[in-house]
Amino acid sequence: MELAGKHLLVLEDEYLIGLELERIAEECGAKSVHVVSTIDQLLDWIKSGQTCDLAILEVEARGVSSLKTASMLRSRNIPLLFTSAYDADLSGITEFAGTPVVGKPYGKSQIVQAVASLGSLTSSNRGSRMDDSSGELV
Known part of the structure; x- marks a missing residue:
């Protein structure tokens, strides 16, 4: 998957990180980026019935898990990418086979690589996490 021409939804509770994700997506040619900071x-x-081509969700926003809302998005066939600063947040992700998780802090290359992997991941990557230093799935 590429970001060019895509509509993105981002859940990020840290304002500056949300702005950075928006900047990364726009640099990669995203058509629109809608950032929300709470569940x-x-x-x-x-509930508004809007749609997007990709949702980038922080696993836990302001102390609340995003996994139930991620399931709602998945039921609408919206591809998902998770971000997380804490390994402990990853316990519920196993139900999202093939969904990459990018660890914080991250840069443009990790986001771009994770987005690109969405079309090529297999179930063997279930609950994968991007290594912060190499950008590889681990």
Whole structure:
């Protein structure tokens, strides 16, 4: 998957990181990026019936897991990419086979690589995490 021409939804509770993800996506040619900072805002977006080509979700935003909302997005066939600063957050991700998880802190190359991997991951990558130093799935 590439970001060029795509509409993205981002859940990120840290304002500056949300801006950085928006910048990365726009540099990669994304058509639009909608950033929300809370699960409630994400639920409002889902209930509004809007759609996107990719959702980048922080595993835990302001102390609340995004996994239930991720399931809602997945049921609408929206590809997912997770971000997380804590290994402990990853315990519930095994139900999202083939969904990459990018560890914080991350840069443009890790996001681009994770997005590119969405079309090529197999079930053997279940619950994979991007290594921060190499950008490889581990």
